[in-house]
Amino acid sequence: MKRMLQFKKTDAGYACFENDENVFEIVKSNLQFDVRAFYQAFYSEDKDFEDIEVENCIPDDKDGKRVYDCIVLLISKIKEKLAELPPEDNVER
Amino acid sequence: MKVVESGYKIDLHIHSVCSRAKDKGKVAFNTIDNIGVLAEKLNANGVQMCAITDHDAFGFDIYKSLKAYENDEQCSVIKVFPGIEFTVEFIGENGPTVLHVIAVFNDEDEAKVAKIADCLVDDKGKTVYDKNGAFSEEKFLSILRNIDLDTVLIVHQKSSLTSSRPYKNDAKTVGEEKFKEFVYTDYFEAFEFKNRKNEVFNKNFLNAQDLTEDIRFITGSDCHDWQYYPKETEKDNTDFVYTYVKCLPCFRGLVMAITDHRRIKTVNSFFNPTETYTKSIQITIDGVGYDIPLSRGINVIIGDNSIGKSLLLHKLTEYRKQQDGLLNKTVVRGYDKYLKKHNIEIGTSIPAAEIFAFDMQGEIRDKFEQEKIKSDDFLSPYYPAPIKSGAYKEKIQRKLNVIFAFLEEKFALELLEAQLGRFKILDEDIEQAESITFVGSVSKNNRRVEGYNNISADLDNVVEEIETIMESTWLEQDDRKQLEYIIEQLDSMSMRYEKKKKRAERENTKIALFQNAVSKFKQKYQSSVSDTQKKLSTYNENIDNAAEAIAAIIRRREKLMVPDFRIEKETIQIQTERVHDYEFNSRLGITEIDEEYVKGLFASEMKKGTKKSVLEMSQDELSERLSYFTGAPSEALNELKSKIQEKLDADLANKFTITQAGKDRTQELSSGLDAQIYFDILSYETSHDGMYIIDQPEDNISQKAVRDYLLDRFKIMGEHRQVLMVTHRPQFIVNLDVDNVIFIGKDDDKIYIQSGALEYRDADYNILDIISDHIEGGLDTLRRRWKRYEKNASV
Numbered sequence: 051m052k053r054m055l056q057f058k059k060t061d062a063g064y065a066c067f068e069n070d071e072n073v074f075e076i077v078k079s080n081l082q083f084d085v086r087a088f089y090q091a092f093y094s095e096d097k098d099f100e101d102i103e104v105e106n107c108i109p110d111d112k113d114g115k116r117v118y119d120c121i122v123l124l125i126s127k128i129k130e131k132l133a134e135l136p137p138e139d140n141v142e143r
Numbered sequence: 144m145k146v147v148e149s150g151y152k153i154d155l156h157i158h159s160v161c162s163r164a165k166d167k168g169k170v171a172f173n174t175i176d177n178i179g180v181l182a183e184k185l186n187a188n189g190v191q192m193c194a195i196t197d198h199d200a201f202g203f204d205i206y207k208s209l210k211a212y213e214n215d216e217q218c219s220v221i222k223v224f225p226g227i228e229f230t231v232e233f234i235g236e237n238g239p240t241v242l243h244v245i246a247v248f249n250d251e252d253e254a255k256v257a258k259i260a261d262c263l264v265d266d267k268g269k270t271v272y273d274k275n276g277a278f279s280e281e282k283f284l285s286i287l288r289n290i291d292l293d294t295v296l297i298v299h300q301k302s303s304l305t306s307s308r309p310y311k312n313d314a315k316t317v318g319e320e321k322f323k324e325f326v327y328t329d330y331f332e333a334f335e336f337k338n339r340k341n342e343v344f345n346k347n348f349l350n351a352q353d354l355t356e357d358i359r360f361i362t363g364s365d366c367h368d369w370q371y372y373p374k375e376t377e378k379d380n381t382d383f384v385y386t387y388v389k390c391l392p393c394f395r396g397l398v399m400a401i402t403d404h405r406r407i408k409t410v411n412s413f414f415n416p417t418e419t420y421t422k423s424i425q426i427t428i429d430g431v432g433y434d435i436p437l438s439r440g441i442n443v444i445i446g447d448n449s450i451g452k453s454l455l456l457h458k459l460t461e462y463r464k465q466q467d468g469l470l471n472k473t474v475v476r477g478y479d480k481y482l483k484k485h486n487i488e489i490g491t492s493i494p495a496a497e498i499f500a501f502d503m504q505g506e507i508r509d510k511f512e513q514e515k516i517k518s519d520d521f522l523s524p525y526y527p528a529p530i531k532s533g534a535y536k537e538k539i540q541r542k543l544n545v546i547f548a549f550l551e552e553k554f555a556l557e558l559l560e561a562q563l564g565r566f567k568i569l570d571e572d573i574e575q576a577e578s579i580t581f582v583g584s585v586s587k588n589n590r591r592v593e594g595y596n597n598i599s600a601d602l603d604n605v606v607e608e609i610e611t612i613m614e615s616t617w618l619e620q621d622d623r624k625q626l627e628y629i630i631e632q633l634d635s636m637s638m639r640y641e642k643k644k645k646r647a648e649r650e651n652t653k654i655a656l657f658q659n660a661v662s663k664f665k666q667k668y669q670s671s672v673s674d675t676q677k678k679l680s681t682y683n684e685n686i687d688n689a690a691e692a693i694a695a696i697i698r699r700r701e702k703l704m705v706p707d708f709r710i711e712k713e714t715i716q717i718q719t720e721r722v723h724d725y726e727f728n729s730r731l732g733i734t735e736i737d738e739e740y741v742k743g744l745f746a747s748e749m750k751k752g753t754k755k756s757v758l759e760m761s762q763d764e765l766s767e768r769l770s771y772f773t774g775a776p777s778e779a780l781n782e783l784k785s786k787i788q789e790k791l792d793a794d795l796a797n798k799f800t801i802t803q804a805g806k807d808r809t810q811e812l813s814s815g816l817d818a819q820i821y822f823d824i825l826s827y828e829t830s831h832d833g834m835y836i837i838d839q840p841e842d843n844i845s846q847k848a849v850r851d852y853l854l855d856r857f858k859i860m861g862e863h864r865q866v867l868m869v870t871h872r873p874q875f876i877v878n879l880d881v882d883n884v885i886f887i888g889k890d891d892d893k894i895y896i897q898s899g900a901l902e903y904r905d906a907d908y909n910i911l912d913i914i915s916d917h918i919e920g921g922l923d924t925l926r927r928r929w930k931r932y933e934k935n936a937s938v
Contacts, residue, residue, distance in 0.1 A: 080567070082565045082567060083565060083567070086560055094560075116568060120568045128694050130690070135695065
């Protein structure tokens with residue numbers, strides 16, 4: 051099932067909201083991308099990661115766009131990598 | 144004769160013509176002129192010790208004429224005692240009751256024996272009855288005092304103790320209370336019966352009433368006509384059975400025998416006639432030769448500490464304990480030095496084949512240590528073969544491996560997640576074209592190498608196991624062929640995985656070379672691009688690395704299946720061999736394996752109160768909950784593995800235990816109890832011949848245990864085989880009624896040896912005196928043993 055997240059501005063910076071819950075946030079002052087927090091928000095446990103769409107709710111925010119692009123790029127790269135890695139990694143290559 | 148070699152056939156109840164006052168014509172034939180007839184009959188019946196016991200009379204001349212046969216080598220009789228059958232009125236709850244009491248006297252003081260008859264009559268030669276043809280109890284005792292000889296008293300009990308029809312003049316006719324008084328005060332040394340049938344009834348009665356130690360039965364012919372001996376008279380049809388006693392043929396021996404039920408039998412089976420035994424020990428001390436006779440039964444060596452008792456046992460067995468590593472060279476050197484110093488030569492040695500077992504000082508308690516229990520020569524044959532725990536272990540191990548592999552992967556992923564790191568998002572727009580970004584990477588796959596390697600190694604192990612099975616000579620030919628085929632298949636499979644492993648290793652090598660080359664190229668490239676290009680390149684690499692790491696984690700997480708603790712329930716049978724009252728078991732520490740057992744393995748290593756399952760714990764949580772663990776969290780799983788492995792090994796290790804009626808006796812850590820089990824089995828063991836040698840059994844067992852059962856066990860053993868024992872405990876000598884005492888003494892630094900049965904005495908020494916003088920507590924024990932005999936003057 052497709053997961054829909056909203057990318058919005060927050061007091062500290064920018065964040066992805068899922069069902070109105072802030073699941074992943076980037077602090078504007080340092081623009082540090084916490085990969086672990088990202089993983090936990092989008093992929094950990096039994097989260098559905100096959101089809102994730104992040105809607106940019108602040109398209110006019112220039113700094114926000116760079117952050118948004120980074121998130122979307124990472125999601126798409128992960129999808130690519132997953133496609134390269136077969137689910138059962140025990141087949142001799 | 145110093146030791147008892149066999150039981151002696153006795154008859155202490157024969158009448159002569161001196162009984163005519165009561166028996167009239169019944170005894171008319173039994174005159175001094177016809178004593179040869181009696182001697183002939185006694186000889187024909189093989190009687191060795193006897194007494195003429197007339198009714199309230201004593202014929203010295205007849206006694207002397209029979210006694211003359213003691214020296215006749217053609218006659219079986221070797222000892223004749225003086226005696227009287229007293230008619231005594233006792234007062235019991237049934238009123239005055241006349242009993243017949245046989246008194247047998249010590250024959251050593253002939254002057255006193257000659258005067259016995261005088262004590263029975265008054266000045267006019269009339270029997271001093273004071274109760275209408277009987278003696279009152281007081282009169283009877285006063286006569287005994289006047290006779291002033293050591294006495295054995297035997298009362299009539301011709302009907303069995305269970306009989307409802309009392310026999311005239313039997314002890315039981317006096318009434319129940321008075322009869323009990325006789326029994327518990329040891330008034331009489333023995334009760335006399337005649338009919339063979341009554342033996343069984345009497346024994347049953349004694350067993351049922353727990354009176355075996357209190358009442359002793361002997362038989363007497365009560366012959367009134369020597370022509371028909373051992374019949375009472377011509378018309379007597381009683382099935383008479385003789386009694387045998389185990390003692391030296393002397394009055395003292397008779398006393399020893401008649402006061403211990405184990406020394407009285409109706410068959411001459413005191414010693415095992417088929418058992419080979421050592422007849423004597425030859426020792427020369429400072430030029431003096433000793434030929435010490437040994438009994439076929441129990442021989443004890445006594446003497447002061449460090450006099451050479453243990454030395455004697457070791458020397459007789461040619462220091463055999465040295466081969467077992469139980470006797471060290473220093474001790475042997477000390478022994479040899481001692482022998483040399485005192486100029487002692489021990490000329491006898493007992494070959495190994497003639498020794499059933501030799502337990503040196505303190506050795507028995509060591510036999511029951513778990514490591515030795517299986518190796519001990521005596522105990523080991525009783526245990527069933529050890530249980531092979533390999534299959535159970537493998538089953539549990541497989542489950543543990545799954546659980547450990549899960550935890551390992553789970554913790555590894557936790558670590559990878561923790562190491563996902565951070566990167567900085569670009570804070571400016573950079574044209575992508577300006578830079579070359581190195582994206583994508585290849586990494587070595589060590590897990591694949593390890594996986595293939597494990598399969599190959601496990602297959603090789605299975606092959607080894609099968610080859611072990613194939614070594615068995617019990618394996619059938621068809622099955623052997625099947626196994627050979629399986630081995631071929633497994634070998635080929637193993638080789639296939641070995642090849643795969645090698646290919647994976649080669650690929651890893653190539654990847655490493657490639658990574659190295661790319662890394663060098665990147666370094667070279669980075670040094671020739673602009674800072675902006677570097678920044679973009681780094682950013683792209685970060686994105687790419689993060690994507691790759693997350694994708695790898697996702698895929699590994701997908702494969703991570705949470706295991707359970709379930710294994711098929713299996714009962715592990717205890718193997719048991721029954722030995723007498725005991726069960727010798729071969730068992731594992733656990734009796735079944737199931738899910739609860741596997742769960743328990745983990746739970747037992749966690750701190751008290753830990754509720755969370757180990758499968759749900761993080762590495763840090765495991766580190767926190769693991770009992771007595773103070774290491775780094777990354778080491779917690781290894782610690783858990785090693786602890787569980789230890790417990791598993793212990794639980795599945797074979798143990799040998801001994802149970803009695805289901806109660807595990809080996810759990811009781813008393814060395815005394817171990818010794819009890821040991822002696823129980825030892826005493827009933829009859830399948831192996833040879834002497835049993837033991838040095839100080841008292842070291843292994845309490846005084847109570849000695850009293851409660853051990854003496855009995857040794858007595859049984861003494862009937863089966865020759866026993867040679869060193870002891871300091873008087874109970875072992877006196878209460879065991881040993882058959883031979885060997886005393887090693889020292890006088891002016893000169894060693895000497897004296898020996899003989901307990902009752903033995905000669906001009907130089909007296910064994911009972913030696914015991915009372917040289918064994919601590921010996922005198923007290925002797926007194927207790929002889930309490931029942933205190934009516935005698937000089938024992």
